[in-house]
Amino acid sequence: MIQELKILFHQGKQYIPDVTTVEVPGIFRGRPVISTKPTDTVALCAICPTKAIQANPAVSIDMGRCLFCGECADLFPDKIRFSKDYKLASNSLEGLIVREGTDQPLFIDPAKIRGEITRLFNGSLKLRQVSAAGDNSCEWEMGAAGNVNFDMGRFGIEFVASPRHADGIVITGPISQNMAEPLQICYDATPSPKIIILAGVDAISGGIFEGSPALNRTFLNKYKIDLYIPGNPVHPLSFINGVLGLIRAGKKKQIRLV
Amino acid sequence: MMKSIEIKNNQPVVLDDIPALAYPDFLEYNLKLVTDPGSHCVNYFGQPVNGRIRLICCIASDTNGTIHVNTSMVDKSDKLPSLTRHHFSFHIFEREIHESFGLEFTDHPWLKPVRYPWYRTDQSQKIENYPFYHIESEELHEVGVGPIHAGIIEPGHFRFICNGEQILHLEIQLGFQHRGIEKLMVERKDLLSRTILAESIAGDTVVGHTSAFSNLWESLCGFIPSPDLIHARTLALEWERIAIHTGDLSAIATDIAYQLGSSVFGRLRTPIINAFQIWGGNRLAKGLIRPFRNRFPFSPNLRDTFNKILDAYYPDYTEMFDRMIDLPSILSRLEKTGVVTREQSLQTGTVGIAARSANLERDIRKSHPCLGYNDISHSPLLMPQGDVYARTRIRDSEIRQSIGYARTLMENMPRHSTGNQAIIQPASNSFIVSLVEGWRGEICHAAITDNDGELILYKIKDPSMHNWTALALAVRNNEISDFPICNKSFNLSYCGFDL
Numbered sequence: 207m208i209q210e211l212k213i214l215f216h217q218g219k220q221y222i223p224d225v226t227t228v229e230v231p232g233i234f235r236g237r238p239v240i241s242t243k244p245t246d247t248v249a250l251c252a253i254c255p256t257k258a259i260q261a262n263p264a265v266s267i268d269m270g271r272c273l274f275c276g277e278c279a280d281l282f283p284d285k286i287r288f289s290k291d292y293k294l295a296s297n298s299l300e301g302l303i304v305r306e307g308t309d310q311p312l313f314i315d316p317a318k319i320r321g322e323i324t325r326l327f328n329g330s331l332k333l334r335q336v337s338a339a340g341d342n343s344c345e346w347e348m349g350a351a352g353n354v355n356f357d358m359g360r361f362g363i364e365f366v367a368s369p370r371h372a373d374g375i376v377i378t379g380p381i382s383q384n385m386a387e388p389l390q391i392c393y394d395a396t397p398s399p400k401i402i403i404l405a406g407v408d409a410i411s412g413g414i415f416e417g418s419p420a421l422n423r424t425f426l427n428k429y430k431i432d433l434y435i436p437g438n439p440v441h442p443l444s445f446i447n448g449v450l451g452l453i454r455a456g457k458k459k460q461i462r463l464v
Numbered sequence: 465m466m467k468s469i470e471i472k473n474n475q476p477v478v479l480d481d482i483p484a485l486a487y488p489d490f491l492e493y494n495l496k497l498v499t500d501p502g503s504h505c506v507n508y509f510g511q512p513v514n515g516r517i518r519l520i521c522c523i524a525s526d527t528n529g530t531i532h533v534n535t536s537m538v539d540k541s542d543k544l545p546s547l548t549r550h551h552f553s554f555h556i557f558e559r560e561i562h563e564s565f566g567l568e569f570t571d572h573p574w575l576k577p578v579r580y581p582w583y584r585t586d587q588s589q590k591i592e593n594y595p596f597y598h599i600e601s602e603e604l605h606e607v608g609v610g611p612i613h614a615g616i617i618e619p620g621h622f623r624f625i626c627n628g629e630q631i632l633h634l635e636i637q638l639g640f641q642h643r644g645i646e647k648l649m650v651e652r653k654d655l656l657s658r659t660i661l662a663e664s665i666a667g668d669t670v671v672g673h674t675s676a677f678s679n680l681w682e683s684l685c686g687f688i689p690s691p692d693l694i695h696a697r698t699l700a701l702e703w704e705r706i707a708i709h710t711g712d713l714s715a716i717a718t719d720i721a722y723q724l725g726s727s728v729f730g731r732l733r734t735p736i737i738n739a740f741q742i743w744g745g746n747r748l749a750k751g752l753i754r755p756f757r758n759r760f761p762f763s764p765n766l767r768d769t770f771n772k773i774l775d776a777y778y779p780d781y782t783e784m785f786d787r788m789i790d791l792p793s794i795l796s797r798l799e800k801t802g803v804v805t806r807e808q809s810l811q812t813g814t815v816g817i818a819a820r821s822a823n824l825e826r827d828i829r830k831s832h833p834c835l836g837y838n839d840i841s842h843s844p845l846l847m848p849q850g851d852v853y854a855r856t857r858i859r860d861s862e863i864r865q866s867i868g869y870a871r872t873l874m875e876n877m878p879r880h881s882t883g884n885q886a887i888i889q890p891a892s893n894s895f896i897v898s899l900v901e902g903w904r905g906e907i908c909h910a911a912i913t914d915n916d917g918e919l920i921l922y923k924i925k926d927p928s929m930h931n932w933t934a935l936a937l938a939v940r941n942n943e944i945s946d947f948p949i950c951n952k953s954f955n956l957s958y959c960g961f962d963l
Contacts, residue, residue: 209787210724210787212783213724213728213783213784213787214724216779216780216783217727217728217731217780220731230741231738231741231742232738232741232742232743232745233741233742233744233745234741234745234746235745235746235751253656255652255654255656255657255660273660274745274746274750274751275656275660275750275751276745276751277656280759288745335616336612336619337616337617337618337619337641338619339640339641339642339643339959339962340618340641340667340959341664341665341666341667341959342618342666342667342668342957342958342959343664343667343668343670343748343750344667345616345617345618345667346667346668346748347747348616349616350734353727353730353731353734354727354730354731355731355734365615365616367614367615368614379641380643382640382641382642382643382962383582383642384580384591384639384640384641384642384962385611385619385640385641387592388611388612388619388640392612408664413664414648414657414660414661414664415643415644415648415664418643418644418647418648419582419583419644420581420582420642420643420644421643438746438750439667439747439748439750441747
């Protein structure tokens with residue numbers, strides 16, 4: 207017992223006190239900032255394997271397609287810079303597009319959030335994660351969101367074992383043909399009202415797998431998607447802040463932390 | 465006549481120089497090779513050639529450090545005797561060949577579909593109602609689990625046949641994660657797309673698979689990597705091993721309801737993977753490994769940061785592990801649970817930590833070294849028991865060993881080279897095998913180019929391809945409630961298998 211207490215003591219404080227403002231270490235590639243400097247836009251757009259970069263003629267990057275590889279910023283450092291902003295979620299695909307000359311955080315539009323989400327889920331949200339051909343990186347980070355460092359459970363947000371216990375599903379991966387039916391069954395087994403969150407570039411757009419004949423993404427045409435959280439993989443802080451933004455957007459009171 | 469060509473890891477060979485044997489010779493010779501316990505099949509697959517199938521078999525000799533390669537041209541309508549009949553380790557490869565091309569292996573025990581790819585020959589086979597093994601009995605019951613599991617985990621279907629609480633047989637059906645990566649590797653022509661595809665083979669082995677791809681591609685192009693590039697890749701491989709092994713210890717603790725271990729190992733993993741983010745901008749090292757270039761040079765500042773991270777990690781880690789492995793209540797859950805014997809490991813072709821936990825030395829770092837492993841005289845760590853305990857202990861020993869390697873590598877940092885070679889084209893009409901020891905075990909990538917040096921075939925083998933069978937054997941005669949701990953002790957990849 208003494209040994210256990212010693213171990214506990216040696217851990218110190220591991221939780222991140224404020225997950226909404228903490229700075230991430232190192233050279234994290236978060237929300238890109240695009241300058242207005244003129245550049246060879248044809249060459250710039252050609253770099254991107256998922257065509258996330260568009261120029262018509264103003265340059266924009268679609269966070270739903272971005273692999274966060276950062277190769278564009280390596281080659282065009284005057285034009286594109288990846289900031290350390292990990293708040294990357296939006297509740298519309300349009301909201302995922304970062305345009306040149308603006309350095310504004312992505313935005314969860316309160317007007318587009320269904321009333322029942324704010325009313326029912328703001329203090330407790332149980333989620334069922336469905337890996338639909340995910341590469342186990344987003345899945346990893348979803349797991350990390352609940353560990354003692356990120357401690358998502360403090361906000362009442364948790365992953366549960368059964369869809370029957372869930373208020374919604376979180377899809378990772380580009381959705382393979384072979385997972386299309388299990389995904390549908392899982393969604394149908396979740397009681398209403400329920401939400402759908404797409405986590406990671408693969409889920410949002412198919413990512414690097416877009417166009418593969420092994421995919422079947424028809425599920426996404428049938429339902430309203432409540433939240434898109436970009437990333438490759440999604441950083442735990444992106445996930446927690448995104449979900450908090452969705453369930454607590456309508457709340458007047460500040461989020462109480464810890 | 466030569467029955468096979470012996471090549472080294474990452475040594476390209478002209479396709480026509482590989483001996484093409486008649487199938488009976490091919491079967492006999494490859495079987496003769498694998499009867500030596502120091503040899504095992506690293507990959508065996510088919511290549512469509514003008515309506516026929518060229519079978520390509522790669523048997524690694526762990527003692528000579530070479531890979532024996534030979535081929536045999538067969539027709540899709542051929543009915544062939546199987547290698548599996550004589551050596552079980554071929555079973556998964558022959559099943560895959562059958563699924564992709566329809567070749568019949570007449571005495572294969574069961575040519576059950578592997579991953580239900582979109583290009584499978586028999587489209588009437590559906591994953592929704594896959595065929596499974598069944599035992600008629602009033603005493604027995606079946607337990608079906610998945611494809612979606614209770615937790616944040618990838619999908620796969622497990623079907624147990626149980627006698628009460630005891631598992632008689634476990635059947636594992638995968639394929640739910642199939643994304644068509646091998647085909648996409650050929651279709652996508654730009655190097656960046658291919659590199660990112662390699663990063664996405666298994667998100668928990670980004671460094672392992674991307675290094676296998678990068679080593680392969682560079683060797684195919686005749687590119688000589690600079691010392692700093694070799695150094696960075698080797699360090700990243702060992703760092704990935706420390707990170708994932710630590711996370712695995714957390715998962716093992718979770719599954720035996722040891723809360724303290726679960727939390728402490730979970731939080732100890734955080735600074736290790738955050739170090740990847742400090743180095744290359746991503747916690748799972750996506751973006752770090754690139755063919756032809758050392759994208760994020762490992763600076764002296766990084767060395768100091770990494771050393772500080774290890775300084776803080778090590779005492780907390782050893783204190784926790786030494787305590788956990790000393791508790792009788794922990795040991796009673798780990799010891800003699802999920803045993804795979806050395807004999808079984810040999811038969812099934814088990815690799816990596818699973819093999820080494822059963823006293824079977826399979827470690828590419830020693831047998832077929834690439835990168836910096838040519839300079840580290842690596843001695844693989846072995847455990848004799850083959851149970852969950854051994855697979856837990858080996859992770860601990862390897863964490864300590866890898867920390868030692870990482871420290872040594874950081875002491876001897878080569879200077880960053882600035883000389884960029886122009887991008888070179890891959891050799892034409894060539895065949896190449898690239899082996900890397902990832903944290904899980906042996907990763908094998910193989911490629912073939914055409915007359916113009918264009919990629920026409922890319923084959924990926926995650927160690928999970930061999931090791932899922934070992935898990936199915938491990939749980940036999942165990943209680944079904946011990947399945948999760950057995951599963952975690954292997955921690956195999958679903959997407960790495962499904963591709």
